[in-house]
Ligand SMILES: Nc1ncnc2c1ncn2[C@@H]1O[C@H](COP(=O)(O)OP(=O)(O)OP(=O)(O)O)[C@@H](O)[C@H]1O
């Protein structure tokens with residue numbers, strides 16, 4: 001498996017007349033895991049779509065190994081970048097194995113069917129996701145967390161140099177959350193992952209960026225980004241930040257009474 | 265293996281369907297007639313039964329097979345592209361455009377050639393006009409499924425209204441009855457010309473669809489997913505909308521708007537072979553062909569000498585099949 005450097009150079013994106021992202025910069029060094037943090041609506045998913053080449057930035061540029069994404073063909077991108085969407089949904093009656101096999105499409109000639117090697121790879125990926133025996137299960141019958149793991153297996157058989165994940169933990173139980181983050185951190189693939197759990201991000205990411213209202217508020221190591229002031233400013237929650245033995249931040253939130261759920 | 269069995273069943277259906285009718289013929293007679301016409305060293309049939317097989321029944325049965333195959337595949341493709349299980353080949357205004365064109369030719373007497381060719385040409389022109397109107401109405405973002413589906417609904421209503429206006433404004437009830445018959449779909453106008461034309465257009469169209477089978481699979485999880493698997497969703501959609509519209513327009517010009525084949529056959533077939541298009545599309549083609557061959561055979565013989573519009577039969581047979589599929593899915 002190879003790996004890639006990703007750089008977003010002051011990217012901005014608008015939906016109609018509304019600015020969703022402005023002047024966001026991000027660099028993911030080869031093999032590292034970068035966490036994207038921010039409250040609901042801060043622009044995490046929008047940023048990920050730009051990084052994936054699913055939408056073109058209206059200002060700035062995204063570069064994969066110093067080549068602009070707009071210079072690359074869609075198929076060439078698909079061989080190098082895999083995306084796990086925030087909410088994968090389909091009405092099509094596919095089995096878990098058939099969904100995972102979608103990930104092999106960019107790697108074979110357009111008119112060819114899947115090979116035995118493709119099927120073996122997909123079975124292995126399902127097993128690695130803890131879903132051995134789920135090959136023939138219908139997508140519609142899978143639980144939220146099982147779907148998320150099937151979609152992850154699909155992204156992994158795509159053998160990407162860059163893996164982009166949008167809240168991949170939101171349906172997972174604690175064990176699978178920890179397993180996933182550990183896997184991402186130790187994988188040689190470059191990873192950009194959006195997360196809501198600040199502790200999980202602090203423990204496993206090499207680098208964090210914090211978004212607020214479509215703008216970059218902070219970027220750096222977990223200890224640099226996750227300070228009590230910044231958490232208060234961005235999330236409107238009082239937090240206490242301790243440092244654990246590895247020098248990584250540990251976050252404890254104030255009593256529920258001090259956390260405002262409704263702004264204003 | 266399954267594919268070979270299905271194909272054999274189709275050939276058998278065609279041969280058997282040709283034997284059914286007022287004149288008593290056997291499968292051997294059919295094979296003799298076909299063999300003789302293809303220049304094979306077989307004993308030819310006497311002229312009368314030979315012309316029944318070669319001039320009347322065979323073109324009709326072959327046209328039924330082509331129309332069934334084409335409609336079923338177009339339906340499967342459009343259901344995948346729009347992610348809408350209710351999509352059928354007439355989604356993009358094709359059938360109402362065809363009726364308007366045909367009715368305009370029949371009632372208003374717009375003439376380009378002579379005889380029934382007029383009707384088919386008018387229907388084809390109407391379909392193409394309707395599809396163009398759908399694209400124009402959907403505008404710059406025509407590749408977005410919801411926009412093009414809504415545009416299709418609006419244009420279909422408009423063309424149906426125009427058709428009704430023309431029919432009402434006309435006094436010749438005889439014409440109106442033949443129009444109704446044609447609107448419901450009928451293979452009575454089958455000829456070798458129609459068979460050749462449909463075979464060429466549907467054959468080419470279905471090949472394009474089959475080549476796009478993997479792209480259709482990639483649309484299962486939506487536009488972004490298709491793009492991140494290496495496809496250009498906008499271009500793929502427009503190409504396939506265009507191809508299915510052309511195929512459907514050609515078939516409708518030859519046989520009227522035969523309903524339910526394009527809607528139900530894909531659902532039923534998906535149930536057996538799965539949802540992936542490399543196997544779904546060929547299976548739809550063969551099953552659609554077999555289905556329409558037998559539906560049309562029933563339509564022309566059940567109340568002989570009176571003939572039912574085949575569209576009535578496909579609906580009568582299609583609805584129970586559809587209900588069954590829905591129950592087993594739920
Ligand atoms: N196509 C669009 N049109 C209008 N507004 C949009 C569009 N896409 C995103 N937005 C808005 O942009 C903002 C950022 O959306 P985005 O999905 O990137 O947020 P997010 O950080 O991923 O949020 P969440 O944590 O809830 O997933 C939101 O306010 C959203 O409503």
Ligand SMILES: [Mg+2]
Pocket residue numbers: 044045046086166
């Ligand atoms: Mg999001």
